[in-house]
Amino acid sequence: MASGADPKFEAELRRGVVQLVALDYLETPRYGYDLVRLLGAAGFPVEEGTLYPILRRFEKQGILSSRWDTEGARPRKYYELSAEGRAQKNAMLGAWAQVRDATDEALKRSMEAGQVGSPDGAEEETTS
Amino acid sequence: MSHGTSPREDYLARLEDLLPSREVARVREDVESLILERAADEGERDPDLTPAEAERRALAALGPPETLAEQLAGPPLTISLTTxxxxxxxxxxxxxxxxxxxxxxxxxxxxxxxxxxxxxxxxxxxxxxxxxxxxxxxxxxxxxxxxxxxxxxxxxxxxxxPSLFRGSRWTRRGAVEGLLLLGLLAVLFNVYLERIFSVKHGEVWQPFLAREFLELVPYLNVCLALFAVRHLLTLLGRGHSALAFGVDALASLAGSVWFLAAAARGEIVQMPTGHKLGREAADVLDHLIESVFLIVFVVGALLLVLRFVRQAIAVWRRLRA
Structure with missing residues (x-):
């Protein structure tokens, strides 16, 4: 999903958000590759090499619980948000809302200021 | 480069070698499950895909084992007095x-x-x-x-x-090269040793290695044979098995014992005296050459002991996993 933005910027931007979205998806038990596909379909393309260390870290921190299902053709490890993880997710949602609102507000102000001054800020409005 | 085992096994073994031992078993299970899942999905989406290619794509999605290990275990530790x-x-x-x-x-x-x-x-x-x-x-x-x-x-x-504490990639190509090198060493030690370490006296080449030291040479063949077994196991696709690492550990231990035994010999060099080389000058040469040999033996023993430790850790990890 190319936005035209600098790929490095976009990757950094997504890195934090994908954790929040992954935690939200893990309200219901899902196995690792299932989560990769879901995130990809939702516009957060992420490789296993990126997602697995995140899941492992969350698991170590007690944010996720896990269990193996060995009844299918292949053994699958299902991850699910723990009670502690749910609290963590809510805290992250709060942080996300704050960042989003602050970003919107800052960009709005900048845009309003831009209507008076030049777009690149080279010529700020002058007062006599 | 062809691998000693399947690409998946090779990847997992390389990852294991890079992870802290407490993480190995769990991460191996998790990562193997991810590989199998992705490979199966790739196969379902593209029926023309060979299983090997599907597995290759699954491994590519995980990235290099070094990067994954770093993400799982944290960035490389820095050498610092505070570390x-x-x-x-x-x-x-x-x-x-x-x-x-x-x-x-x-x-x-x-x-x-x-x-x-x-x-x-x-x-x-x-x-x-x-x-x-x-x-x-x-x-x-x-x-x-x-x-x-x-x-x-x-x-x-x-x-x-030095990468003494990191894992090696045991590949078929490496095993063939290793076997050729071992063969060359065996020929050198068993056939040409006295010819190489000799000095010309008049028209005759006379060996200068002491009998006491030469008696040790046949025992070196045991070490070479053990290392050869290690490479043969790699050729047979068992390069990352506990058995292969065990044989490697044994070979390293035998090699270090051989080096130490050689260093502990009372006499390594016995320069033949003649009309141009007096006893006194021969003794000085003996001493000089023996010093070089001793340095080589001690460094060799040290490196092989370190290798033994690394291989023993690898055996322990595999048996635990």
Missing amino acids: QRTFVRLLAAVFACHLLLAIALTVAGSKAAPIPGLLGPLPKEPFGAVLLSVVTVFLIDAGALLVLFVASGKSRSESTI
Whole structure:
């Protein structure tokens, strides 16, 4: 999903958000590759090499619980948000809302200021 | 490059070697499950895809094992006086190897210290003297490492330490090269040793290696044979098995014992005297050449003891997993 933005910027931007979205998806038990596909379909393309260390870290921190299902053709490890993880997710949602609102507000102000001054800020409005 | 095992096994083995031992079993299961899941999905989406290609794509999605291990275990530790973990870990390994060499020299009955002031046999009694020697060995190692850490600076990554503590990639190509090298060494030691180490006296080439040392050479074949078995196991696709690492550990131990036994020989070189070379000059040459041999033997023993430690850890990890 190319936005035209600098790929490095976009990757950094997504890195934090994908954790929040992954935690939200893990309200219901899902196995690792299932989560990769879901995130990809939702516009957060992420490789296993990126997602697995995140899941492992969350698991170590007690944010996720896990269990193996060995009844299918292949053994699958299902991850699910723990009670502690749910609290963590809510805290992250709060942080996300704050960042989003602050970003919107800052960009709005900048845009309003831009209507008076030049777009690149080279010529700020002058007062006599 | 062809691999000693399947790409998946090779990937997992490389990952295992890079992870802290407490993480190995769990991460291996998780990652293997991810690989199988992705490979199956790739196969379902594209029925023309071969299983090998599907697996290759699954491995590509995980990225290099080095990167994954770094993400799982944190960035490489920096060599710094404040990085106690690296310092303590290295000190433990170096002290263990140093002490092992000193004990082996003591058992071998060596009278002289191969490296005066740094490496030599321990006293056998009284207890106080033995204890003092062990403490001295520890202090020497701690001091040497401290100097290394200070000299290395604070920002060097662990990778600046030789890759003695990191895993190797056992590949079929590497095994073939290893077998060729071992064959060459076997021919050199068993057929050409005396011809190579000889001096010309008049029209005749006379060997200068001492009989006492040459008696040890056949035992070297045992070490070479063990290393050859290790490479053969790699060729048979079992390069990352506990058995292969066990054989490697045994070969390394045998090699280090051989080097120590060679270093502990009373006489390694016996320069033949003649009309141009008097006894006195021959003794000086003996001493010089023996010093070079001793350095080679001690360094060889040290490297093989470190290799033994690494291989033994690999065996332990595999048996635990």
